[in-house]
Structure formats: structure tokens, C-alpha cells
Amino acid sequence: MDQAQTPMAEFLQTSMAKIKEMVDVNTIVGDPVTTPDGVTLVPVSRVSFGFGGGGGDLVKQRSGFAGGSGAAVRIEPIGFLVIRNGIVNMLNIQPPAANTFDRIVDLIPQLMDKAEQLRDKKADAAAEG
Numbered sequence: 001m002d003q004a005q006t007p008m009a010e011f012l013q014t015s016m017a018k019i020k021e022m023v024d025v026n027t028i029v030g031d032p033v034t035t036p037d038g039v040t041l042v043p044v045s046r047v048s049f050g051f052g053g054g055g056g057d058l059v060k061q062r063s064g065f066a067g068g069s070g071a072a073v074r075i076e077p078i079g080f081l082v083i084r085n086g087i088v089n090m091l092n093i094q095p096p097a098a099n100t101f102d103r104i105v106d107l108i109p110q111l112m113d114k115a116e117q118l119r120d121k122k123a124d125a126a127a128e129g
Contacts, residue, residue: 011069042081
């Protein structure tokens with residue numbers, strides 16, 4: 001039997017099609033909401049998904065097939081992008097990182113902001129002096 005015609009291929013194609021229906025870019029980065037005072041909030045989520053399947057031909061029954069497939073999607077809100085006066089900040093809604101490595105990864109954007117501020121201060125001081 002050709003692989004494209006097997007029931008297993010159909011199971012997996014159906015699972016992937018359903019995941020594609022559930023997850024799109026708007027699931028990860030939501031629609032912006034603007035407050036009356038001009039602040040724009042953009043929800044951000046972490047999305048993870050997986051699928052699997054298995055099956056086999058029942059040789060003794062000549063054309064029998066047993067199989068199945070499944071899929072799962074997990075959507076976890078992690079925060080909001082807060083846009084105020086052209087400045088973008090991330091407002092996390094998750095608890096702090098559980099271990100040192102995760103904490104370091106969480107601090108990278110803040111460290112980059114601090115380095116940029118320091119560079120700008122040095123450039124301003126050099127321009128003045």
C-alpha cells in the first residue's frame with residue numbers, strides 16, 4: 001500500500017490540520033488594546049504543541065488496520081507588551097524563574113537595556129566634552 005494512502009497518514013494529516021486551525025500568529029501575539037489614556041497593551045502567550053500516532057496492519061485479516069493519532073496544544077499567557085509614548089516594555093505575569101539559568105535568561109533584555117543606556121550616556125558625555 002502506498003504511504004500516501006495509508007490510514008496512518010490520514011490520521012497524522014488530520015491531527016496536523018487541527019493544530020493548524022487552533023494555532024496562528026494571533027494566538028502568540030494577541031490583538032492590541034488601546035486604553036483611554038493612550039497606552040497600548042499587546043498580550044503575549046507561549047504556545048507549545050505536539051502530536052503522535054501509531055498503527056499497524058493486521059496481516060491475518062488481509063486488509064485490517066489498527067491505529068490512532070492525537071494532538072495537544074498548550075497556550076500559556078506570559079505577559080503584555082506595554083507601549084507608552086513610543087517606549088515598549090514587557091510586563092510579565094508569570095512567577096519569577098525557578099532556577100539560576102532561567103533567571104539569567106529572563107534578565108538578558110534588562111541587561112541589554114542597561115548597556116544601551118550606558119552607551120548613550122558615554123556618547124553624550126563625549127559629545128559634550
